[in-house]
Amino acid sequence: MSSQINGVFSQASARIAKSVADFLPGLLAFVLTLAFSALLAFIARRMIRGFLRGIDFDQRLKQWGFSELAEWSPAHSPSLLIAAITYWLIILVGVLIGISALDASLTQVLVLRLFNYVPHVLAAILIVTVGFFLARFFARSVLISAVNMQVQSARLLSLGVKWLVMLLAGAMALEHLGIGGDIVQLSFGILFGGIVLALALAVGLGSKDMVSRSLERQAERSADEEEIAGRFHHL
Amino acid sequence: MEALSEETREQLGRIGTARVVVGIPTFNNRETIGRIAEASLAALSNHLSSESAVIVNADGASKDGTPEHLREVIGEKVPLIQVRYPMYPVRRLSAPLAGVPGRQEAAGTIFALAKQLGAGVCAVFDADLESVTPEWIERMVAPVLEDGIDLVVPCYLRHKFDGMINNGIVSPFLRALYGKRLRQPVGADLSFSARLVDFYAAQENSSGDAPSFADPWDTVPVIANGFRIGQSFLGPRAVHPREVSPDLSDTLRQVLTTVFDPLERTASFWQKVRSSEDVPWFGPALAVDAEHVDINIKRMIDSFRLGCQDLAGIWNVILPPATLLDLRRMLRLPDGEFCFHDEVWARTVYDFALGYHQRVIGRDHLLKALTPLYLGWVASFVKELQDANAEQVEQRQERLSRQFETQKRYLISRWRWPDRFSP
Numbered sequence: 283m284s285s286q287i288n289g290v291f292s293q294a295s296a297r298i299a300k301s302v303a304d305f306l307p308g309l310l311a312f313v314l315t316l317a318f319s320a321l322l323a324f325i326a327r328r329m330i331r332g333f334l335r336g337i338d339f340d341q342r343l344k345q346w347g348f349s350e351l352a353e354w355s356p357a358h359s360p361s362l363l364i365a366a367i368t369y370w371l372i373i374l375v376g377v378l379i380g381i382s383a384l385d386a387s388l389t390q391v392l393v394l395r396l397f398n399y400v401p402h403v404l405a406a407i408l409i410v411t412v413g414f415f416l417a418r419f420f421a422r423s424v425l426i427s428a429v430n431m432q433v434q435s436a437r438l439l440s441l442g443v444k445w446l447v448m449l450l451a452g453a454m455a456l457e458h459l460g461i462g463g464d465i466v467q468l469s470f471g472i473l474f475g476g477i478v479l480a481l482a483l484a485v486g487l488g489s490k491d492m493v494s495r496s497l498e499r500q501a502e503r504s505a506d507e508e509e510i511a512g513r514f515h516h517l
Numbered sequence: 518m519e520a521l522s523e524e525t526r527e528q529l530g531r532i533g534t535a536r537v538v539v540g541i542p543t544f545n546n547r548e549t550i551g552r553i554a555e556a557s558l559a560a561l562s563n564h565l566s567s568e569s570a571v572i573v574n575a576d577g578a579s580k581d582g583t584p585e586h587l588r589e590v591i592g593e594k595v596p597l598i599q600v601r602y603p604m605y606p607v608r609r610l611s612a613p614l615a616g617v618p619g620r621q622e623a624a625g626t627i628f629a630l631a632k633q634l635g636a637g638v639c640a641v642f643d644a645d646l647e648s649v650t651p652e653w654i655e656r657m658v659a660p661v662l663e664d665g666i667d668l669v670v671p672c673y674l675r676h677k678f679d680g681m682i683n684n685g686i687v688s689p690f691l692r693a694l695y696g697k698r699l700r701q702p703v704g705a706d707l708s709f710s711a712r713l714v715d716f717y718a719a720q721e722n723s724s725g726d727a728p729s730f731a732d733p734w735d736t737v738p739v740i741a742n743g744f745r746i747g748q749s750f751l752g753p754r755a756v757h758p759r760e761v762s763p764d765l766s767d768t769l770r771q772v773l774t775t776v777f778d779p780l781e782r783t784a785s786f787w788q789k790v791r792s793s794e795d796v797p798w799f800g801p802a803l804a805v806d807a808e809h810v811d812i813n814i815k816r817m818i819d820s821f822r823l824g825c826q827d828l829a830g831i832w833n834v835i836l837p838p839a840t841l842l843d844l845r846r847m848l849r850l851p852d853g854e855f856c857f858h859d860e861v862w863a864r865t866v867y868d869f870a871l872g873y874h875q876r877v878i879g880r881d882h883l884l885k886a887l888t889p890l891y892l893g894w895v896a897s898f899v900k901e902l903q904d905a906n907a908e909q910v911e912q913r914q915e916r917l918s919r920q921f922e923t924q925k926r927y928l929i930s931r932w933r934w935p936d937r938f939s940p
Binding site for chain 1: 824831
């Protein structure tokens with residue numbers, strides 16, 4: 283009996299030892315790959331940063347009209363942003379290669395799924411990026427136009443436009459990623475419709491008098507302006 | 518220029534040469550075209566009767582019978598050549614500051630005909646002018662024929678508070694940078710010598726049948742290329758009211774684009790200009806109309822304050838800390854003491870020019886963000902000169918222009934060393 287138990291234990295120990303022995307080279311390979319990719323990523327980051335600084339990339343980007351990118355980059359430097367993205371991409375690739383060293387079949391499935399998902403992720407990133415820039419552009423346009431028209435709540439209007447466009451972009455990106463499904467569409471529809479309804483109610487019921495007073499003031503101002511404009515031109 | 522029709526070619530052959538070309542670009546100007554046509558006829562048959570002359574009408578496909586009406590008015594008294602200029606949809610959609618939509622193409626078409634006719638002078642007038650007289654034509658044409666001037670810009674009789682973009686930005690800015698004291702550098706009616714017509718024709722982009730000319734209404738290339746420039750006193754300029762006019766911020770955007778755009782191309786020229794000189798005057802001198810007018814400046818000051826409050830985030834990107842500090846000081850002043858000092862104003866305009874050059878934000882946004890500051894300066898200027906006479910207005914204008922000249926060193930420093938020099 284005891285010899286049987288000993289036999290089972292020794293077999294189990296041998297199996298575990300074999301599994302560990304089988305796994306250890308893979309783990310070592312994973313660690314080595316990770317270390318190598320980290321080193322490669324570090325070198326690539328330094329080289330890219332140096333090169334972009336050398337060609338004065340940040341300043342050129344401003345001249346090409348992408349000044350807004352600087353505002354959202356670490357330390358206001360798009361060069362650093364590009365270097366950081368490259369760094370993390372190399373690390374990610376290193377992790378994937380490392381995992382393949384651990385278990386080939388698992389990695390195959392993982393990589394296949396990952397690559398199937400990549401176009402969706404890229405599309406979502408593109409949508410969010412374009413949405414972000416559009417939101418900033420529209421927000422700035424609304425802010426400047428509203429201030430020039432002497433609208434007192436120009437900043438609020440601009441903020442509203444910015445978040446509306448960003449929400450729209452966010453909802454579209456989530457739909458592309460397959461996260462949330464109909465809930466995202468539904469909640470966006472409710473939110474958007476709610477805002478419009480709230481504004482309509484506010485103007486139609488709650489602020490009727492205020493709106494009419496504001497319109498009257500506007501009409502008086504326009505009449506004054508027309509009288510002066512008939513005589514004087516800014517140009 | 519669109520291909521000339523058989524009839525136009527025959528007409529050109531019959532006319533041969535002409536020393537004077539009066540160009541009238543039109544686009545749906547039936548109501549007003551008669552005035553400029555009659556003034557041209559009178560000038561060509563009286564003051565300029567000794568010169569062979571042709572009237573060239575470049576029309577952008579008017580739908581109200583403008584070319585037909587012009588033919589009726591001119592009759593056989595003076596040779597008239599009528600051609601179409603290419604009207605691109607983008608031009609039709611935008612509201613031009615002056616003249617017809619697509620006036621560059623119209624001018625190009627007129628210049629091409631003037632060149633074929635071997636004209637010594639080509640004077641281009643707006644078709645919506647209501648106050649034009651025969652003397653205007655003569656005063657615009659004579660300096661080119663008699664004094665060898667290459668470009669004659671008009672100087673209209675205006676009220677002291679009329680044309681503040683010109684008085685407060687364009688005139689002092691161009692004077693400081695390019696060294697020519699032009700009172701109204703953005704006049705709509707201009708006169709060009711044959712040399713200048715050749716210069717514009719040489720810049721023609723001969724891609725297909727749609728040539729694009731440099732904007733002949735931009736005086737900077739004329740100055741920078743060493744052409745002789747003169748200014749003629751004309752009377753008050755009244756134009757037919759337009760259906761669609763650009764609002765103030767759009768006007769600023771359009772004008773300042775024309776003013777700031779050549780800065781990069783001409784940097785080596787304007788950085789060498791150290792002082793300014795008078796430009797020859799023609800015609801009887803006209804003083805500024807200084808009649809007292811009550812203008813409500815409170816709204817302009819309010820607009821400035823609203824800009825300080827809401828556009829601070831944008832101005833922070835364009836203006837250096839010292840200018841921002843000055844603006845914050847002005848924000849705290851009560852209406853009665855409100856004052857936009859010339860030094861701050863000149864630096865502000867230069868900072869916007871630098872921001873435009875460096876593209877710190879989108880250029881349209883940048884130029885439109887100047888509107889509240891401009892209104893603040895107008896309020897200060899109007900408040901100061903409410904009761905001033907013509908002489909005092911002239912002196913005040915001179916002080917402002919000198920301040921722009923003094924502050925030019927600031928522009929050059931920031932232009933050359935944008936990172937190192939930020940006061």
